[in-house]
Amino acid sequence: MLGQSQAFSGFSVDDLGEARRFYGETLGLEVEETGEGDMTVLVLKLGSGAPVFVYPKEGHTPASFTILNFPVDDIVPAVAELERRGVSFQRYPEFDHDEKGIVRVGGSGPAAIAWFTDPSGNVLCVLQEN
Structure with a gap:
């Protein structure tokens, strides 16, 4: 059913500005910001072509994996x-x-x-x- 879907991944962070700096400047990834206000997210552009969404989350808990x-x-x-x-x-x-x-x-x-x-x-x- 979903085999032809253009799936993508996402994860949360506690500070979107700090994430933008880290992923863009420190890691050197292409980072786009999209949305407005509370709906602002980052989109990481990776070599695989699939976007990765990074979104702010109040009470963020880091992924342990x-x-x-x-x-x-x-x-x-x-x-x-x-x-x-x-x-x-x-x-x-x-x-x-x-x-x-x-x-x-x-x-x-x-x-x-x-x-x-x-x-x-x-x-x-x-x-x-x-």
């Missing part, structure tokens, strides 16, 4: 550049991280992954695929 995955060709320089831009990487006790916060993974999934959060506490990651 990864909401956006950013594949990169080489995770080491990607992490270094994000750190240079002020991003701090998360370390989770169930994983072995290197000194930069990168987890090396075996098997058929990503070869390496590093998690970070947006200013509202939502979890994102950069990952290098096998």
